[in-house]
Amino acid sequence: xxxxxxxxxxxxxxxxxxxxxxxxxxxxxxxxxxxxxxxxxxxxxxxxxxxxxxxxxxxxxxxxxxxxxxxxxxxxxxxxxxxxxxxxxxxxxxxxxxxxxxxxxxxxxxxxxxxxxxxxxxxxxxxxxxxxxxxxxxxxxxxxxxxxxxxxxxxxxxxxxxxxxxxxxxxxxxxxxxxxxxxxxxxxxxxxxxxxxxxxxxxxxxxxxxxxxxxxxxxxxxxxxxxxxxxxxxxxxxxxxxxxxxxxxxxxxxxxxxxxxxxxxxxxxxxxxxxxxxxxxxxxxxxxxxxxxxxxxxxxxxxxxxxxxxxxxxxxxxxxxxxxxxxxxxxxxxxxxxxxxxxxxxxxxxxxxxxxxxxxxxxxxxxxxxxxxxxxxxxxxxxxxxxxxxxxxxxxxxx
Amino acid sequence: xxxxxxxxxxxxxxxxxxxxxxxxxxxxxxxxxxxxxxxxxxxxxxxxxxxxxxxxxxxxxxxxxxxxxxxxxxxxxxxxxxxxxxxxxxxxxxxxxxxxxxxxxxxxxxxxxxxxxxxxxxxxxxxxxxxxxxxxxxxxxxxxxxxxxxxxxxxxxxxxxxxxxxxxxxxxxxxxxxxxxxxxxxxxxxxxxxxxxxxxxxxxxxxxxxxxxxxxxxxxxxxxxxxxxxxxxxxxxxxxxxxxxxxxxxxxxxxxxxxxxxxxxxxxxxxxxxxxxxxxxxxxxxxxxxxxxxxxxxxxxxxxxxxxxxxxxxxxxxxxxxxxxxxxxxxxxxxxxxxxxxxxxxxxxxxxxxxxxxxxxxxxxxxxxxxxxxxxxxxxxxxxxxxxxxxxxxxxxxx
Numbered sequence: 001x002x003x004x005x006x007x008x009x010x011x012x013x014x015x016x017x018x019x020x021x022x023x024x025x026x027x028x029x030x031x032x033x034x035x036x037x038x039x040x041x042x043x044x045x046x047x048x049x050x051x052x053x054x055x056x057x058x059x060x061x062x063x064x065x066x067x068x069x070x071x072x073x074x075x076x077x078x079x080x081x082x083x084x085x086x087x088x089x090x091x092x093x094x095x096x097x098x099x100x101x102x103x104x105x106x107x108x109x110x111x112x113x114x115x116x117x118x119x120x121x122x123x124x125x126x127x128x129x130x131x132x133x134x135x136x137x138x139x140x141x142x143x144x145x146x147x148x149x150x151x152x153x154x155x156x157x158x159x160x161x162x163x164x165x166x167x168x169x170x171x172x173x174x175x176x177x178x179x180x181x182x183x184x185x186x187x188x189x190x191x192x193x194x195x196x197x198x199x200x201x202x203x204x205x206x207x208x209x210x211x212x213x214x215x216x217x218x219x220x221x222x223x224x225x226x227x228x229x230x231x232x233x234x235x236x237x238x239x240x241x242x243x244x245x246x247x248x249x250x251x252x253x254x255x256x257x258x259x260x261x262x263x264x265x266x267x268x269x270x271x272x273x274x275x276x277x278x279x280x281x282x283x284x285x286x287x288x289x290x291x292x293x294x295x296x297x298x299x300x301x302x303x304x305x306x307x308x309x310x311x312x313x314x315x316x317x318x319x320x321x322x323x324x325x326x327x328x329x330x331x332x333x334x335x336x337x338x339x340x341x342x343x344x345x346x347x348x349x350x351x352x353x354x355x356x357x358x359x360x361x362x363x364x365x366x367x368x369x370x371x372x373x374x375x376x377x378x379x380x381x382x383x384x385x386x387x388x389x390x391x392x393x394x395x396x397x398x399x
Numbered sequence: 400x401x402x403x404x405x406x407x408x409x410x411x412x413x414x415x416x417x418x419x420x421x422x423x424x425x426x427x428x429x430x431x432x433x434x435x436x437x438x439x440x441x442x443x444x445x446x447x448x449x450x451x452x453x454x455x456x457x458x459x460x461x462x463x464x465x466x467x468x469x470x471x472x473x474x475x476x477x478x479x480x481x482x483x484x485x486x487x488x489x490x491x492x493x494x495x496x497x498x499x500x501x502x503x504x505x506x507x508x509x510x511x512x513x514x515x516x517x518x519x520x521x522x523x524x525x526x527x528x529x530x531x532x533x534x535x536x537x538x539x540x541x542x543x544x545x546x547x548x549x550x551x552x553x554x555x556x557x558x559x560x561x562x563x564x565x566x567x568x569x570x571x572x573x574x575x576x577x578x579x580x581x582x583x584x585x586x587x588x589x590x591x592x593x594x595x596x597x598x599x600x601x602x603x604x605x606x607x608x609x610x611x612x613x614x615x616x617x618x619x620x621x622x623x624x625x626x627x628x629x630x631x632x633x634x635x636x637x638x639x640x641x642x643x644x645x646x647x648x649x650x651x652x653x654x655x656x657x658x659x660x661x662x663x664x665x666x667x668x669x670x671x672x673x674x675x676x677x678x679x680x681x682x683x684x685x686x687x688x689x690x691x692x693x694x695x696x697x698x699x700x701x702x703x704x705x706x707x708x709x710x711x712x713x714x715x716x717x718x719x720x721x722x723x724x725x726x727x728x729x730x731x732x733x734x735x736x737x738x739x740x741x742x743x744x745x746x747x748x749x750x751x752x753x754x755x756x757x758x759x760x761x762x763x764x765x766x767x768x769x770x771x772x773x774x775x776x777x778x779x780x781x782x783x784x785x786x787x788x789x790x791x792x793x794x795x796x797x798x
Contacts, residue, residue, distance in 0.1 A: 010657045012605050013571060015543070018518040021664040048468035056471070057463040064456040069447035072455070072644035107506050107648075107670045114669045118542060119417040139668040143517060144414070172412060206411050245471035247675035249506075258409045265420040269538040271510040271670070275677055276646035 017143050033355040039387035041309075041374040042355040044182065044330065048378075050298045051245045052285060059284035063277065071277045077268045079105025079252070080279040086287060087238070087252055096231035102254050104263055107274045109212055109239040109251035111267075113140035116208060116235070118266045119259070120172045121146045128167070128174040130158050132362035132371070134182045134210065137175050146172070148364035155324060157181060157188040160195035171205040173235075178226065180213040180329025183362045183373035187327055190223050197229035206259070210237040215295050217328035218303035232256055240282050242330075243295050248278045301377075302330060308381035309374065309388065316385075316392035318399060323374075332374045333359070340398060342372040345391075354390045416542050432754040438786035440708075440773040441754040443581065443729065447777075449697045450644045451684060458683035462676065470676045476667045478504025478651070479678040485686060486637070486651055495630035501653050503662055506673045508611055508638040508650035510666075512539035515607060515634070517665045518658070519571045520545045527566070527573040529557050531761035531770070533581045533609065536574050545571065547763035554723060556580060556587040559594035570604040572634075577625065579612040579728025582761045582772035586726055589622050596628035605658070609636040614694050616727035617702035631655055639681050641729075642694050647677045700776075701729060707780035708773065708787065715784075715791035717798060722773075731773045732758070739797060741771040744790075753789045 033040040063071050078084065084103040091098040106112045113136065121127060121144035129137065131150040138148075149171065152162045158176050168174070176196070178188035188196075200207045209226045227236040239251040253263060267273070309332060313323055320337030336342055342358040349355060359371025376384060432439040462470050477483065483502040490497040505511045512535065520526060520543035528536065530549040537547070548570065551561045557575050567573070575595070577587035587595075599606045608625045626635040638650040652662060666672070708731060712722055719736030735741055741757040748754060758770025775783060 010655065011603060012519070012658070013603065014661060015517065015519055015521045015524070015571075018661045018665065021661060021668075045473050048472055051467060051471045053463055053467040053471070056467075057460060060459040060463065061456060064452055064459065068450060068452040068455075070646075072450045072452070072646040073447055074444050074640075074645045107674075110668075111670045118414065120411070120414055122414045125414075136668075136671070143665065143668050172414075204410060204412065241473075246473045247469075247471040249670065249672070249674040256409065259411070262413060262417045262420060266417065266542065269420075269509075269535075269542050270513045271506045271648065272535075273648070275506075275648040275674060278674055278677060 017145055020142070032350060038350070038353045038355055039379060039383050039390070040355040041376065041379065041387060042357045043375050043378055045378060046242055046246060046330075047301060050301065052290070052294055055285045055290060056245070056281055059281045063280045063284060067280065071280050073276065075273050075276040077264050077273045079103070079274060080276065080283060082287070083279050083283040086283060087254070091225075091227060091236070091254060093228050096228060098227075098231060098254060101257050102260060104253045104255070104260055104267065105274050105279055106251040106253060106267070107271055108241065108246070108249040109210065109237050110136055110140065111270070112237045112251055112253045113137050114143070115253070115263050115266045115270065116173065117141045117144040118270070119262045120206070122172075125172040126170050128163075128171050129364050130176055130181065131364075132183060132359060132368075133175065133364065134177055135361050137210070138364060141175070150364050150366070153186070155186065156192065157184075157186040158192065158196075160192040160199070163199060168203070168205070173205050174207045175210065176207065177210045177213070179211055179223075180216060180326055180331070182213070183331055183357070183359065184333040185324060185326030185329050185331040186333070187217075187223070193224060193226050194229060197226045197234065200226065200230045200233040206235045206255075207233075208235045208237065212237075212239045212242050213329040215243050215291075216299055216302055216330070218299055218306070219327065220296065220299060227254060235259065243291060243298065244282060244285065248282060250274065250278055250282045299328075305376040305379070305381065305384065306332070308384045309376040312385040312388035316389045318392060318396045320399070321395060330375055330377045332376065334372050334374055335368075336370040336372070336395060337399060338370070340395070341369045343369065345394060345398070348394055349391060352390055352394060354387045356391070416544055419541070431749060437749070437752045437754055438778060438782050438789070439754040440775065440778065440786060441756045442774050442777055444777060445641055445645060445729075446700060449700065451689070451693060454684045454689060455644070455680055458680045462679045462683060466679065470679050472675065474672050474675040476663050476672045478502070478673060479675065479682060481686070482678050482682040485682060486653070490624075490626060490635070490653060492627050495627060497626075497630060497653060500656050501659060503652045503654070503659055503666065504673050504678055505650045505652060505666070506670055507640065507645070507648040508609065508636050509535055509539065510669070511636045511650055511652045512536050513542070514652070514662045514665045514669065515572065516540045516543040517669070518661045519605070521571070524571040525569050527562075527570050528763050529575055529580065530763075531582060531758060531767075532574065532763060533576055534760050536609070537763060540574070549763050549765070552585070554585065555591065556583075556585040557591065557595075559591040559598070562598060567602070567604070572604050573606045574609065575606065576609045576612070578610055578622075579615060579725055579730070581612070582730055582756070582758065583732040584723060584725030584728050584730040585732070586616075586622070592623060592625050593628060596625045596633065599625065599629045599632040605634045605654075606632075607634045607636065611636075611638045611641050612728040614642050614690075615698055615701055615729070617698055617705070618726065619695065619698060626653060634658065642690060642697065643681060643684065647681060649673065649677055649681045698727075704775040704778070704780065704783065705731070707783045708775040711784045711787035715788045717791060717795045719798070720794060729774055729776045731775065733771050733773060734767075735769040735771070735794060736798060737769065739794070740768045742768065744771075744793060744797070747793055748790060751789055751793060753786045755790070
């Protein structure tokens with residue numbers, strides 16, 4: 001939208017929530033960094049080389065040949081039953097069976113956040129989030145005007161023992177990404193998952209386990225989901241965006257039926273249902289075990305790119321810059337030397353054709369201005385090295 | 400959802416809006432009437448025989464061959480630019496050019512209602528609706544807890560002269576379906592469109608012209624949209640659900656850029672963007688004039704089915720039952736003899752394997768219990784006659 005930067009004034013009154021709305025800082029940055037000469041570590045986009053184009057082409061062809069009337073018609077708000085059954089089966093363990101009635105298909109995982117906001121949040125409701133947390137969740141929940149309560153974290157993610165009765169009083173939900181969190185890449189250890197699953201069984205609010213990156217652990221040794229530890233008490237969000245393709249917008253919520261009942265009503269009012277055709281494509285592609293061979297190729301690619309970035313950081317960064325070593329996912333979290341502001345650095349970086357995302361927007365409040373998020377998944381290793389070298393030079397010049 | 404009828408109680412507190420939520424009466428009825436022995440006039444579903452399966456298959460194949468990386472990747476919240484350009488061109492007239500920057504692609508027209516509710520409605524805001532109005536709009540807007548104000552109507556739809564300053568005071572929007580309204584099938588005459596377009600240019604609230612059925616006028620002689628009469632002051636909603644296929648969930652909002660700016664921010668928080676792949680399929684199918692030959696075949700089918708139902712009503716219904724003669728769309732609106740309740744009739748009708756939708760749920764308040772909606776688009780003429788005969792016998796028995 002060319003006109004979107006300076007919209008003329010409207011004669012119409014907007015809602016309170018609309019007046020508070022701002023664009024995602026990341027999206028505005030991404031627009032700038034789309035120039036081909038920019039080495040961008042800003043993107044959260046999966047590598048297109050991993051998209052299974054041929055299986056999708058075959059699936060689309062078969063669906064339109066054998067099942068077109070249903071694939072192109074209005075369909076159930078809950079989602080395509082065979083896909084819901086597949087997901088329920090996938091999440092069932094020896095200890096706990098997940099029922100298809102616990103699964104709701106959403107238009108991407110982002111819609112799951114919108115529906116949870118609709119069903120759980122009143123203006124002023126306390127909502128517990130990590131420090132920092134996923135920016136998209138802040139955007140979705142903010143439409144329902146909560147009061148954010150930040151839960152302390154360390155290099156292992158959310159500090160479960162910090163969830164005291166005082167901190168969680170009157171909370172409507174706790175939102176967490178336990179696997180390779182966006183933006184920090186951190187993974188929550190088993191003991192903390194167990195503590196949260198235990199809490200979930202007694203808490204007066206749901207724990208929302210958002211897990212878009214869980215399949216991307218480089219060693220292929222996933223930790224148990226909190227859902228598997230407390231299958232009747234956790235709200236689990238999943239997505240096919242990172243293991244198949246995001247452009248299909250297929251995500252899902254696994255939740256107790258009593259909450260699902262309300263989420264379905266909210267979804268009906270929101271978009272009636274997720275497209276029938278794309279749900280069927282996903283099911284057709286994955287139903288015979290495709291992910292078992294496909295996901296390891298994504299993991300291997302991202303593991304190598306992550307290693308390349310870690311090596312480049314080691315090689316080029318001056319003392320005072322620190323970063324973590326993720327065991328999976330798409331992001332590295334870094335801190336600049338004390339007093340250095342990542343937003344100011346970004347302006348200079350873009351002038352030198354390298355980009356990243358400043359950490360500030362990921363904090364519900366009290367942002368750490370020295371932090372930044374680096375994504376390595378869409379940049380080839382040689383370019384990673386060049387981009388990190390450029391960034392290091394700019395940091396060095398500021399020291 | 401088997402468990403959805405009697406969900407167990409939750410230990411979690413729900414939002415105020417969630418506690419007020421109810422399922423669509425129509426969807427609950429549709430579930431009952433899916434039995435093949437039921438002659439159902441309850442559906443609002445387009446006839447699957449009209450879905451252009453082969454052009455869609457060819458489009459999907461070409462897109463995944465030539466443009467897969469973009470079609471399967473995250474994309475702009477505003478929508479696929481060539482599709483937005485096509486829509487802008489389609490709505491441009493000699494008098495008024497519509498700009499692509501005025502067009503936002505939505506996940507079905509239902510999402511347009513959700514986004515408008517988010518951006519315009521505060522709890523208690525007056526929202527003007529027709530008497531009766533589209534049930535899906537009531538569901539979407541109700542998530543934002545407005546106070547509905549019903550605008551009087553007659554057989555020609557909304558009575559424009561009833562929009563006095565008293566009635567419209569503090570309104571946040573006026574919602575209307577001027578073409579073959581769901582549920583009444585009524586079409587707003589030109590003079591009233593002109594009066595509303597005039598009002599739109601001075602009103603302190605937007606007039607939302609929802610137009611899913613405009614292309615389905617049987618004579619192929621559409622009246623001007625209000626958008627064409629006041630292109631900078633009307634919010635126009637369109638959809639490909641009735642002219643291509645609803646299962647793709649592709650709709651759009653045409654609005655002044657200053658409102659679009661806020662709608663885009665709201666959509667970003669809601670589902671990031673509508674699936675890239677299905678947007679491209681729609682564009683690929685329609686870009687070379689497909690609708691010019693396709694839409695007339697849908698019109699002809701629905702015109703014949705409508706005529707068959709009108710003839711059956713004439714043949715079988717007892718005195719005291721009245722109905723209108725729509726010039727387009729998918730619905731006939733009928734009234735039972737004074738004092739007869741359509742909801743009570745429905746229960747008996749279902750026992751006799753015939754179904755319709757009672758009119759009550761389409762009223763924001765003060766429902767007319769004797770009204771009902773009859774859809775003719777998915778029932779073959781012989782079955783239409785049989786179903787109407789059954790219904791007439793039940794009404795006669797109650798007289």
